[in-house]
Amino acid sequence: MADTPPDYRDTVFLPKTDFPMKAGLAQKEPAILARWQAMGLYQRLREKRAGRQRFILHDGPPYANGDIHMGHAMNKVLKDIIVRSQSLMGKDAPYIPGWDCHGLPIEWKIEEEYRKKKLNKDDVPPAEFRAECRAYAAKWVGIQSEQFQRLGVMGDWDDPYLTMKFDSEASIVGELLKFAETGQLYRGAKPVMWSPVEKTALAEAEVEYEDITSTQIDVAFEIVESPIPELVGAHAVVWTTTPWTIPVNQAIAYGPEVDYALTSCRTHDGPKIGPFLVATELVEAFQSRVDALLRGPSDPELDGCWSIDSFHSGADLAGTIARHPMHHLGGFFAKPRPFLPGDFVTTDQGTGLVHMAPDHGEDDFELCKAHGLEPVFAVEGDGKYRADWAWLGGQGSVINPKFNAPDGPICSDLAQAGALLAASADYRHSYPHSWRSKAKVIFRATPQWFIGMDKPLSQREREGPAAQRWEGEGDQTLSPSPRSPEASRPLPMGEGSNAPTLRELALDSIERTRWVPEKSRNRIAAMVEGRPDWVISRQRAWGVPIALYVNRRTGEYLRDPAVNHRIIEAFRAGGADAWFLADHQALLGPDYDAVDYEPVGDILDVWFDSGSTHVFVIEARYGMDARADLYVEGSDQHRGWFQSSLLESCGTRGRAPYAAVLTHGFALDGQGRKMSKSLGNVVDPLKVMSESGADILRMWVASTDYFEDVKIGKEVLAGASDAYRKLRNTFRYLLGALDGFGEAERTTEFPELERYILHRLAELDRELKEAVNGFEFNRYVRRLSEFANEDLSAFFFDIRKDCLYCDAPASPKRRAYRTVLDILFNALVRYLAPVLPFTTEEVWQTRLSTSLEMSGLESVHFAEWPEVDAGWLDPALSAKWDALRSLRGQVTEAIEPLRREKVIGSSLEAEVTVPERADADLEELFIVAKVSPGDTIAVTRTERLKCGRCWRHLPEVPEDGALCARCSEVVGA
Structure with missing residues (x-):
């Protein structure tokens, strides 16, 4: 009986890692989230980035009135990716989440509950009704907060901003009073869009258009x-x-x-x-x-x-x-x-x-x-x-x-x-x-409060107790309220400068703002150019009141800074209820008789609330000179929050509250239809997270062209899952291949292939920075995936697996390979941290447990952008290896028919001829037994014998199963 060939499996240096191929995100992510919360990840990151250049993305407030939907998920994930990427770039990038807590959406929900009980809202004491609205909003703030955090959104969840906080309501009414003091506010009877069902005026942003037959x-x-x-x-x-x-x-x-x-x-x-x-x-x-x-x-x-x-x-x-x-x-x-x-x-x-x-x-x-x-x-x-x-x-x-x-x-x-x-x-x-x-609205003239779009805004002292108001000529500095030096700059009247009406100020600010994508500039400019005066009053109960006193005899509203100060302080102490339950004589003070003045009973349009958030979020937390670097919302907010924030800030500060605005599209079903319960095509982000994990949703968001409307369904999510799986497998390979790697093994001497991969990494690094600056995360993820799948898995890893498995640990080539793998690991895990925060944390912790060198960073999210040497760029080397990769592809294509026909089992059994012999180890590059020069690319089965350890077919192997020279030396060592 023939001797059994020796088994060399234990001598091969196979990758070793506990990092599983199966992600199990739905089970793992909650534990990772709990760890972040326990360690105070967000606050500690603020400490680490303190004093750095600040990047402020101001969160547009969703309504606190129900579970989050896919539009919420898409919006919050995109914001989180942007904030995390800016933090990765080394900036101090705080994120203050917020909620819109006033207005009809919440009031309507409470009324629905009343209708179920056959009660009429008007029969309930206003204070009691408002308290129910407040409790309802608080309940959903808590629920949505947990749901957003489950998405991996990192922020100051312990101290979010709410429009119903007393300080917020005081700031909102303070902004209203600035408009009043400067004469931009007026009461008039104009036709406005009116909902007979909800019995209130509506803003354009609260209206949708549908085809009807009349x-x-x-x-x-x-x-x-x-x-x-x-x-x-x-x-x-x-x-x-x-x-x-x-x-x-x-x-x-x-x-x-x-x-x-x-x-x-x-x-x-x-x-x-x-x-x-x-x-x-x-x-x-x-x-x-x-x-x-x-x-x-x-x-x-x-x-x-x-x-x-x-x-x-x-x-x-x-x-x-x-x-x-x-x-x-x-x-x-x-x-x-x-x-x-x-x-x-x-x-x-x-x-x-x-x-x-x-x-x-x-x-x-x-x-x-x-x-x-x-x-x-x-x-x-x-x-x-x-x-x-x-x-x-x-x-x-x-x-x-x-x-x-x-x-x-x-x-x-x-x-x-x-x-x-x-x-x-x-x-x-x-x-x-x-x-x-969903009911039809009508145009209906009612007495309402307006902010004029075309009233001249030049400032002049007025007679009487009120401080100042806008006039059509004279001094052209802005309102006397505190503001940044930039905002209080004089407004020259010349062509191309800030102009003296709110409409012109807003249009000028639009020109000074960065719009992403650029085409959105024209959209909002057209809307501002043609919009009517801003109707800011609503005939409802739950909101910030229009805290003005109207003279019963003249019909003019009172403009007195001292009265306004008392009103603001009352709001700060007791919130908006301070107006409805007020001792109005006390607020008016000794100079006025309450008998002569009627307090206004209307509340503010909630778009004025949210348009004022920059005041009590950005300025209140970061100083009067601060403004947001970026606003990010759906394209419908050109007529909503983007515009109300613009008008509010231009009217009180003379400039936009943001330096840049990013607009994304809407989430549609897999067929491109609007999601609706009646169609049964709603994709629930909570269900997706419970089944597949948040990182799959985040992968989908980052992979889409979110500047346009995007699709999501089973097939789309399957594609995101497949892209995720390939990236996960790349990390699994890196973790296994780097098992036991330490500083003693690191080298600075690299073969050409390693230098080529470092060149490709330097190119990738440059592209990724450009993508971050352009907020193009679909490009960002696409390039990362292409690099991981094509440059690494299908090329670099494939070629170097023989070196990793079979070379001696101390061999220069293996040391060089593992050094580059370490560089790649530290780059890829950081690059992907903004997109896949849970998975990269799992990867980081797996490596951390075996690497003392990384012990200074307890979380991947403390890490900064990887240090990639621009000196690695080598265009000449790149041209050579790009050509070799092309030739490799042709050889692989020529080998494939023989594999299908079972002539050979793997490429290692093939001998090939190529037209030119390049200056490279083509046997290693093509993973074949032999490469010879020839007229064309041709493939035959090799006659060489196979090494029993590395499985390469080499001339020095004396018989099948025996060792080649290299393997003999490694095993003998």
Whole structure:
């Protein structure tokens, strides 16, 4: 019987590590998180970075009203990656998480609970209701805090900012009073977006647009006076998709540059219908709509019945007066309806004549106001007409489709009055809805508080007790309130400089701010350029009150710094309730009689709350000169938090509260659809973490092109898991290959291959720094993955495994390899720490347990950016080895068919010919038995015998299973 060949497995230096291939993140991460909390990781990091250059990412506050969703997860993880990467760069990068605790989202939840119990909110004492809102917000702050921390988000969770903290409420009201003292605040009755369901005004950011089908109607207004005689007795025709606004009509707008025609219809032997005044370009469309109403069983055809009686210039319509179709009701309806010139009138659709209801449209309001027509407030907060309104009083709701339908009360009454020319419930268009209640909103004029966008902001002393206010000329320095030197700089009037209105200040600040991606600059600039005055009042209970006193006789609000100081201090001591429960005489002080002043009962728009957070988060913690380096939110915040923060800061400090703004897209399902419970396509981050771990979610966030909308689903998460697994395996290999490595083994003498890999590391380091500075973490992770998978696993590790396993521990090449592996380990674990904080901590602790050299850093998150020598860059060497890698790929491709056909078992059994013999060990590079020069790349099976230890086929092996010279020396040693 033949002798059994010797077993050399115990002589091979295989990698050895306890780091498992199976991640088990869902089980491990909570323990790692608990360790961080126990060691005070965040506070200790602040101590280690104290005195360094500061980087402040200011957290936009989510609402504290429910479990986090995937949008929250995406947003917080991206912020955390940015903050951690800046800390890795050696900066002091604090992160103060915060919550929006006031406003309708929370108030609505409490009202829902009341409705379930058949209770009315108005029957509950306001203080009790507000206390319930506060408790509800506090509950969800606690829950969301735990959920965000579970994501691995590192921050000052022991001292977050809350808009409902007393100091925060005092700061918010203090900012309001700055606007008041400087005269930027005013009370007026303008049409604002109003939710009849929630009974409050809404901001643009609280509204979403959805397609609906509305009733479109053509209504005839009889002309009773005109400088054009033939128009008297004719009917001006208006077209609208909001029939409910006809009962509030006060005028008709025409286009001075539009041409109009009188058109009439005679059906066979019937009476003449008309004439009707409409824009010449819209005559055919108008006739077509009216045909549908005129045509009856006895009149199947109306072709040829229409005629044009005359043409008229829009400019000639000045002085024309019509009467309302319901003029017989008297009072408001009997008043003349003047024709008014409107530049906004177009011939895109309708009739070229626009009915004006100043209560319910911005253009309507401005045009009517310019001609002495004021709102009449016919529609109340619940969407019904006032009980005393002559037409449809007490009825509604005005947004109910049935109320506006062709057979509804409005159209029926107009038809009975002979004024309804056409009506059809088929007009498809986009319409605003409240994003909370999902109900349609209306434009409704109500008394509200506004911050003017176009009021000149130059400063001048005013007479009386109030300190200063803005005027349109004179001294151009900003508000006297404390601020940074930069913010108080004079505002020159020249071209390209800061300008003297809030709108111009904001637009100027947009130009001075870095926007990522750059295209978002134009988006917010267009929004600020076209936005109306900022309506800051809400008719609700849970929020910061508009703490102003209005003189009952003059209607002016009080501007007295001493009173304002007492108000702010009262808020600081007792929060917003200090206003609702106040002794107003005590706040007014001895100079004023409370009988003469009415305290305002409205609360502030929550966007003013969150827009003021820079005051009590950034300035309060880091000094009046401080401002945020970066704001990061979804693209919807161009009309939300980005804009409210910009306007608040520009109005009080003369500049933006941020140096840069990053915008990300939204998280969609795997098919690119918006997530919704009704579709059943919601991906719950809490479930993903409980099943796969937070680092998988973080890997997904960092791997996406988050500047656009991104997809997440099973397939997408599977891709993130696969990318994660490959990186984990890279770390597992490094940990095993570095087992027992110490300083005595380190060397500075490297073969070409090692020098090439160090060159590649230096290139990677440069790219990663660029990606961090550009907040391009998809590029960051992609390059790391490519380096780990292609440069290392598939190339460097593959080639050097023979050296690692079989060379003597003291061999120069093995020492060089392990030294470079140590360099790679310390670089990769740090590079990936911002993205995969749990996994890199596990990796770090595994290495720490076997390496005394790392004992000075108890956590990977204390470590700083790796020291990568720029001198490692060697373009000439890189060109040579890039070519060798290309040749290696061709050889591997040529070997593969023989492996598939079982001619050879592995590349070690192959002999290859290549066109040129390079200056390198090609047998080692290609992992083959022999390389010879030839005309083309060719592969054959080797006749050489295999070493029993290293398995290489070498000429000096005397028989299969015997040792080659190297292995014989190592084993003999």
